Amino acid sequence: MSGTLAWALVALGLAVVVVRRRSVAVGLVTAQALLLAGVATAEAESADDVAAALALAVRGVALAALFLAIVARTREPRPVRAGVAPFVRAGLAILLALAFVWLVPPVGLETEQSERAMLALVAFGAAVVATRRATLHQLLGIVMVENGLVLGAIELPGGASLAIELGVALDLTLIAVVAVVFHERIFAEFGSGDTAVLESLRD
Amino acid sequence: MTSRETLALATVALPVLTGLVVAVVPRRAVQPAAIAGLVLSGGIAIALALVALTGPADLEVTDWVVVDAAAGLMVGVIGLVGLASALVSPAYLETATSGLFGARHGTRAYYAALAAFVAVLTAVPLAGNLGAAWLLVEATTAASAILVGFSGKPRALEAGWKYLLLTSLGLGFSLLGIVLLASATPGSSLDALSWRSLSADVPAGETTLVAFLLIVVGLAAKIGWAPVHNWLPDAHSEAPPPVSALLSAALLPAVLLVAWRVERALEPAVGESTGRTVLIGFGLVSLAVAIPFLWRPLAWKRLLAYSSLEHMGVIALGVGFATPLALAGVAVHIAGHAVAKALGFYAATPLLGHEPRAAGHAVTGIARTQPSLGATMGISLGALAGLPPSPLFLSEILVIAGGFEAGREWAAAATAVLLALGFVGLAHALVETTGGRPHRRDRSHAPGLRPVVALGGASTVILLALAAAAFWLPDTDIVEALARGIG
Numbered sequence: 001m002s003g004t005l006a007w008a009l010v011a012l013g014l015a016v017v018v019v020r021r022r023s024v025a026v027g028l029v030t031a032q033a034l035l036l037a038g039v040a041t042a043e044a045e046s047a048d049d050v051a052a053a054l055a056l057a058v059r060g061v062a063l064a065a066l067f068l069a070i071v072a073r074t075r076e077p078r079p080v081r082a083g084v085a086p087f088v089r090a091g092l093a094i095l096l097a098l099a100f101v102w103l104v105p106p107v108g109l110e111t112e113q114s115e116r117a118m119l120a121l122v123a124f125g126a127a128v129v130a131t132r133r134a135t136l137h138q139l140l141g142i143v144m145v146e147n148g149l150v151l152g153a154i155e156l157p158g159g160a161s162l163a164i165e166l167g168v169a170l171d172l173t174l175i176a177v178v179a180v181v182f183h184e185r186i187f188a189e190f191g192s193g194d195t196a197v198l199e200s201l202r203d
Numbered sequence: 204m205t206s207r208e209t210l211a212l213a214t215v216a217l218p219v220l221t222g223l224v225v226a227v228v229p230r231r232a233v234q235p236a237a238i239a240g241l242v243l244s245g246g247i248a249i250a251l252a253l254v255a256l257t258g259p260a261d262l263e264v265t266d267w268v269v270v271d272a273a274a275g276l277m278v279g280v281i282g283l284v285g286l287a288s289a290l291v292s293p294a295y296l297e298t299a300t301s302g303l304f305g306a307r308h309g310t311r312a313y314y315a316a317l318a319a320f321v322a323v324l325t326a327v328p329l330a331g332n333l334g335a336a337w338l339l340v341e342a343t344t345a346a347s348a349i350l351v352g353f354s355g356k357p358r359a360l361e362a363g364w365k366y367l368l369l370t371s372l373g374l375g376f377s378l379l380g381i382v383l384l385a386s387a388t389p390g391s392s393l394d395a396l397s398w399r400s401l402s403a404d405v406p407a408g409e410t411t412l413v414a415f416l417l418i419v420v421g422l423a424a425k426i427g428w429a430p431v432h433n434w435l436p437d438a439h440s441e442a443p444p445p446v447s448a449l450l451s452a453a454l455l456p457a458v459l460l461v462a463w464r465v466e467r468a469l470e471p472a473v474g475e476s477t478g479r480t481v482l483i484g485f486g487l488v489s490l491a492v493a494i495p496f497l498w499r500p501l502a503w504k505r506l507l508a509y510s511s512l513e514h515m516g517v518i519a520l521g522v523g524f525a526t527p528l529a530l531a532g533v534a535v536h537i538a539g540h541a542v543a544k545a546l547g548f549y550a551a552t553p554l555l556g557h558e559p560r561a562a563g564h565a566v567t568g569i570a571r572t573q574p575s576l577g578a579t580m581g582i583s584l585g586a587l588a589g590l591p592p593s594p595l596f597l598s599e600i601l602v603i604a605g606g607f608e609a610g611r612e613w614a615a616a617a618t619a620v621l622l623a624l625g626f627v628g629l630a631h632a633l634v635e636t637t638g639g640r641p642h643r644r645d646r647s648h649a650p651g652l653r654p655v656v657a658l659g660g661a662s663t664v665i666l667l668a669l670a671a672a673a674f675w676l677p678d679t680d681i682v683e684a685l686a687r688g689i690g
Contacts, residue, residue: 105409107386122379129372138368145375152382164396167338168378174345175371182352182364185303189357198361203436203496203505 001039001155006113009035009151013124013144017093018086020079022136026067029140032121032147033060040154048162056150059169063143063176067136070180074187080134080194093127109155118155121148135183135193139176146172207263207270210251214278215326217244218285222318225311234293237314241289241321248282248325251275259684266397269331272684276534277328277460280541281453285321287658288445291549292317294651295443298556302355313353313443320346320449327457332397333418333468336461337374337381340425343454344370350446351438362441366434373424373431380417387411398689401468411472415465419481422462426455428485428519429492432512436496439508439548447504448548451511452541459515463522467688482523483614489516490621497628500565503554503580506632507547510587513625514540514595520618521602529605530685531677532598539586539594539669546655546662547583550576553649560642565632568641573649579659581637586666588629589622594669601673 012032016025037060040053082089100119109115121144128141146168153165183193190197204212221240228236255275263270296310304312323342330336344367352363381396387410388395395404405411420431427435439447466478493513501509514536521533554561557573570577586593599622606615676682 104383104413107383107410109386118379118382122375125375126372129368135364142368142371142375145372146378149375149378149382152379152386156382156386158385164334164338167334168341171338171341171345174342175367178345178348179364179367181303181349182360182367185352185355186360186364189302189355189360195364198357198364200358200361203499203501 001043001111001114003111003113005035005039006111006117009117009147010120010124013121013147014090014093016140016144017124017128017131018090020086022071022076022079022134023068025137025140026064026071029143029147030060030064032144033057033063033150036060036147036150036154039151043154052162052165055166055169059173062173066176066180067140070183071136074184074193076134076192080137080192082132082134082137083196084131089127089131092131093124096127097123099123108157109152110157111155114151114155118148118152121145121151124148133195135179135186135195138195139179139183142179143172143176205263207251207254207261208268210247210254211263211268211270211329214244214248214251214282215322215329217247218318218322218325222315222322225314225318230311233311233314234296237318238289238293241318242286244321244325245282245286245289248278248285252279252282256681259680262689264399264689265331267331267335268329269398269689270329271689272681273460273463273688274328276537277453277457278325280538281321281325281328281457284449284452284541284545285325287545287549288317288448291552291651291654291658292443292445294654295445295552298552298650299354299443302359303349303352309353313350316346316349316353317446320350320446324449324453324457328460330461333381333384333401333465334396336464337377340422340458340461341371341374343458344374344425347446347450347454351442351450353443353446354441356441359441362434362437366438369431369434370425373421375421376424377418377421380414380421383410383414383417387414398464398468402471402689405469405472407472407474411469412477415469415473415478416481418465419462419485422458422465423485425458426462426515427512428515429489429512432489432492435512436505436508439511440502440504444504444548444551447507447551448545451507451548452545455511455515456518456537456541459518459522464689466522479523479525482519483611486516486519486523487614487617487621489513489519490618490625494621494624494628497625497632500632500635502563503561503566503636504548504551506565507544507587510629511544514544514587517599517602517618517622520614521605524602524605524609524611524615525686526605526608527682527686528601528608528677531673531682532601532605534676534681534685535594535601535669535673536598539598539666542662542665542669543583543586543593543595546579546659547587549655549658550579550583553652553655554580556651557649558642565635566642567635567639568637570637572641573652575656576649576652577637579655581633582659582663582666584629584633584636588626588633590626590630590633592667592670594666594673597670597673601677
């Protein structure tokens with residue numbers, strides 16, 4: 001994978017960390033998934049690789065449709081505020097990504113850029129989960145972590161197993177569907193998808 | 204296909220079939236169909252466990268399926284708890300409504316999700332490679348999160364959301380470790396991830412060590428090992444009691460078995476001492492974090508949840524010490540904890556009907572206001588505390604002795620001290636919960652008590668049998684097979 005594509009994936013990830021609107025974040029994560037599907041198709045060496053790339057594209061589009069439908073069904077009166085300001089979030093995410101790059105030794109993916117991009121996406125996803133309060137943003141953080149791991153699977157020298165790649169896509173879709181059920185119910189119960197309202201369980 | 208493979212396939216396929224049947228049958232047939240299917244599934248799982256444990260030397264290992272003594276033990280536990288959870292579910296559903304699915308679809312959704320959960324959970328210990336095991340563990344999250352939030356109450360939604368998010372994030376890190384491992388291993392990815400191939404082919408080095416740590420830390424978030432256990436007390440306390448029983452008694456040790464298999468498979472690459480020290484570290488931290496909560500007056504289900512943290516710590520220590528004595532302790536502990544903990548959670552349904560305050564507060568004097576319920580709770584808590592003749596008393600002794608046998612004197616001594624402190628906390632809770640001064644003096648009805656009391660009687664017999672088994676188990680082929688592993 002070229003350095004430009006790797007940087008494009010990272011830039012999309014960083015944008016998800018800072019944007020405020022849920023629909024924009026959904027668009028960015030979907031663009032990331034489709035870019036990954038494009039890379040997977042371009043680098044496909046067998047029918048299995050093409051099938052995995054296709055599954056990735058289908059997953060990306062299906063999740064986008066699901067998330068946009070849920071955004072439309074659960075309109076927030078105003079965007080849920082994050083507990084941390086955008087620039088601070090971006091700074092934290094970059095610091096976490098640098099820490100990952102520093103801590104994880106070279107792993108032997110096709111290029112050094114793809115290794116760093118994979119770790120950056122995992123770090124950005126974790127940062128989104130930790131610093132955003134909107135349920136949908138937190139879910140998008142999980143999807144971004146998985147996008148990073150998909151990049152790693154695509155760039156494995158021998159390629160990843162089709163069964164495992166399809167399984168991961170299916171698992172993530174299941175998790176997203178369950179999370180959407182929770183999001184809708186939380187919205188119905190509290191009038192907002194703000195996880196700040198979910199703080200009653202303490203010891 | 205061998206008899207073990209056939210049984211393994213049936214054990215997983217039957218609950219899947221049950222879920223499908225439950226989804227399409229008329230409404231009045233949902234509950235009978237679900238219970239019949241899950242009881243039959245449980246029976247077949249127990250049969251597979253008996254086959255695996257009576258012939259522990261006969262391994263069944265392919266790239267996809269493994270039926271060894273450890274898998275047999277776990278499948279037996281899952282079958283037993285799944286069966287019992289199905290039997291007590293009608294009593295729970297009589298007292299509950301589903302805010303998540305509405306009154307009309309609640310029962311169908313509950314049983315369909317329960318059958319799906321049991322199916323993927325049963326498949327976890329039978330997975331023959333790391334990739335499949337990861338997929339199945341992740342799938343348990345989707346199925347069980349629906350059940351955790353089933354009531355749709357604000358606290359259940361909070362617990363379900365935390366569970367879904369934290370365990371998915373943890374498993375994301377595990378998957379990163381698997382990608383690193385695959386990159387470091389020669390050969391095509393699926394073959395390279397089978398337990399035997401990992402053991403034989405993974406090269407030593409920094410990448411493998413980092414991959415191992417990421418995989419185990421990620422799985423720790425699902426096992427509920429401290430310090431990544433935050434979802435555990437919430438999910439266990441807010442889930443329907445039959446589901447809490449499955450989460451604590453079956454899911455946690457099943458995922459722990461995956462972590463153990465990873466450690467065993469990567470021992471040649473990361474070093475025996477390093478791998479085992481990581482497990483011992485998680486065990487000691489989990490015990491240390493759990494103890495202060497066991498000393499506090501907590502709501503019944505939250506107390507049981509923190510006790511799960513303690514007991515997963517004990518099992519981590521046992522597999523970390525890895526001597527025959529410690530592994531005998533692990534086997535008894537997994538089975539004894541499952542029986543005692545499931546009984547405790549099942550008692551929560553009649554308890555909440557009898558004393559609604561129990562949802563959020565510690566209750567006292569239940570044996571005075573409802574003697575049979577108090578006795579059932581007493582059996583559960585006494586066994587979990589390790590009060591002799593509980594099998595958990597003997598298993599903890601075996602684990603500690605195994606620690607000294609392994610030359611890990613400091614860890615074994617710390618374990619003994621922490622377990623003694625935990626015992627004091629739970630023994631105090633036992634006295635207060637059963638014999639303390641009650642908040643109410645009337646002997647009001649406790650809904651769903653009869654099946655729970657019946658299960659209490661059966662559990663007592665099983666616990667005593669396990670206590671007896673603890674004396675002869677260390678010298679058996681079962682422990683030898685556990686020590687040998689798949690390789």
